[in-house]
Amino acid sequence: MIRVADSIRKIKADRLISITSIKKGEENTLYYHFSWDKKPEIKEFSVKVPKGEEAESIIGIFENAALLEAEVTELFGVKFKGNEYSGKRLFQAEKGGTA
Amino acid sequence: MHERIFPVGPQHPALKEPLFLKLHVDGSYIAKAEFNLGYAHRGVEKCAEGYLLDSALHAVQRTCGICSQCHSMAFLNAVEPMTKVKVADKVYLQRLIIAELERIHSHLLWGGVMAHEIGLETLFMYYWRERENILDVFDELTGNRVHHSPDLVGTMKRSFGKKELDMVLEKLGAIEHEVRELREVMRTHNVITSRFKKHGNITNKMARQLGLVGPVARASGVNYDVRRHAPYMAYGMKELKVRPVLRTEGDSWARTMVRCDEIFESMRLVRKACELIDPNEDIPKKQNISVGEAFGLGRSEAPRGENFHFVRVENSRIARLKLRTPTLANVIAYSRIMEGEDITDVPVILMSLDPCISCMERVAVIRKGRQEIWTSHELFEGKKHD
Numbered sequence: 001m002i003r004v005a006d007s008i009r010k011i012k013a014d015r016l017i018s019i020t021s022i023k024k025g026e027e028n029t030l031y032y033h034f035s036w037d038k039k040p041e042i043k044e045f046s047v048k049v050p051k052g053e054e055a056e057s058i059i060g061i062f063e064n065a066a067l068l069e070a071e072v073t074e075l076f077g078v079k080f081k082g083n084e085y086s087g088k089r090l091f092q093a094e095k096g097g098t099a
Numbered sequence: 100m101h102e103r104i105f106p107v108g109p110q111h112p113a114l115k116e117p118l119f120l121k122l123h124v125d126g127s128y129i130a131k132a133e134f135n136l137g138y139a140h141r142g143v144e145k146c147a148e149g150y151l152l153d154s155a156l157h158a159v160q161r162t163c164g165i166c167s168q169c170h171s172m173a174f175l176n177a178v179e180p181m182t183k184v185k186v187a188d189k190v191y192l193q194r195l196i197i198a199e200l201e202r203i204h205s206h207l208l209w210g211g212v213m214a215h216e217i218g219l220e221t222l223f224m225y226y227w228r229e230r231e232n233i234l235d236v237f238d239e240l241t242g243n244r245v246h247h248s249p250d251l252v253g254t255m256k257r258s259f260g261k262k263e264l265d266m267v268l269e270k271l272g273a274i275e276h277e278v279r280e281l282r283e284v285m286r287t288h289n290v291i292t293s294r295f296k297k298h299g300n301i302t303n304k305m306a307r308q309l310g311l312v313g314p315v316a317r318a319s320g321v322n323y324d325v326r327r328h329a330p331y332m333a334y335g336m337k338e339l340k341v342r343p344v345l346r347t348e349g350d351s352w353a354r355t356m357v358r359c360d361e362i363f364e365s366m367r368l369v370r371k372a373c374e375l376i377d378p379n380e381d382i383p384k385k386q387n388i389s390v391g392e393a394f395g396l397g398r399s400e401a402p403r404g405e406n407f408h409f410v411r412v413e414n415s416r417i418a419r420l421k422l423r424t425p426t427l428a429n430v431i432a433y434s435r436i437m438e439g440e441d442i443t444d445v446p447v448i449l450m451s452l453d454p455c456i457s458c459m460e461r462v463a464v465i466r467k468g469r470q471e472i473w474t475s476h477e478l479f480e481g482k483k484h485d
Contacts, residue, residue: 040329
């Protein structure tokens, strides 16, 4: 499992804006973006997740990571350990459906 | 007492967009609420890939029919710094006018829908009558009532002259009194206060934990507004500093009042921007833009909250576009605030969050070999693959 929670905790951001995945070859790079309520900056944290590896969920730090991680799982196949939404259908059609 | 499952949606009179709410009810009280998404997803992120910046902007502006300018501004905040193009102040001011008019239009639209949900059909019509004035302004300024699309990378398609600016000011003057009266109705009407107050509570702590944005967060005392905390474009001018509207109650009524009051703040900003614009100044023509390899982040404050765009460009074309819309940030609160409420309050609580489902479900994966899926080229050209 790729550990990210400790490093992210050290950033001490007020909010998690988004989690973006970019796939190159067999490897995904996850970009986490954070912001503060009183500062204008955006902080970026990135981590590479090789094929077949799981990433650590950060729900324990930012609850809104639940859906953002689930979206990455759904579209890029990166699983997050500790996220109950990860692996469940979010936006894509149900099996056999056309939504 | 037996727990039963009560389905709401995806097609339901209380929902204007498709969302499936699975309510576990004990009598008429909601014990647990789950939501199911994915009924309106399109391909904005995927279809923008491989296109030039101006073409991608065309798609991005169509992510949402209500806040299309705010998506455009977030995208431009991400890509304009990489192009090194100097954007004129008049362009920034014009973009601000459209964005703030869009906020007024969005909040008026929402007020009407909210009135409709509680059965006040006349109030709904009054709200939408005033909204119609703003759509007329969009028509005059941009040629489009809904998807305005006035922007280009580095500039805009039209320059606003005296005639356009006078129309903006005239229409704002025409609706202000009526909108104040509508606000008073929302503030004092017995039906509204009894159904909105102390329902759908979101505490300040919960709003922070869940990373909520926009009027939903500001109604719970979270002072977070991108226009003020990370000023972009004309919001950085000292005359156009945004005064955030905050409340602390955190219930459906507080969210209603935040939106009602934000309309007047937007009117102030539009009037000030009209004063600052030189109607005789021309804006730069469209430029050919070339970007090697770069990535950018852009934010904007849409009527529903913070929009976030992550853009990666390779050889002047989009390699990856990621949009985080405000409803995706707020949707996680749905299941929390429904719990413990009565089933009859569901429409009010849901609408008090002002969800924009189609805006949220912007993602689609294009698969080959499935008849119903379009390629990005077909989406852009409007032709179905045979």
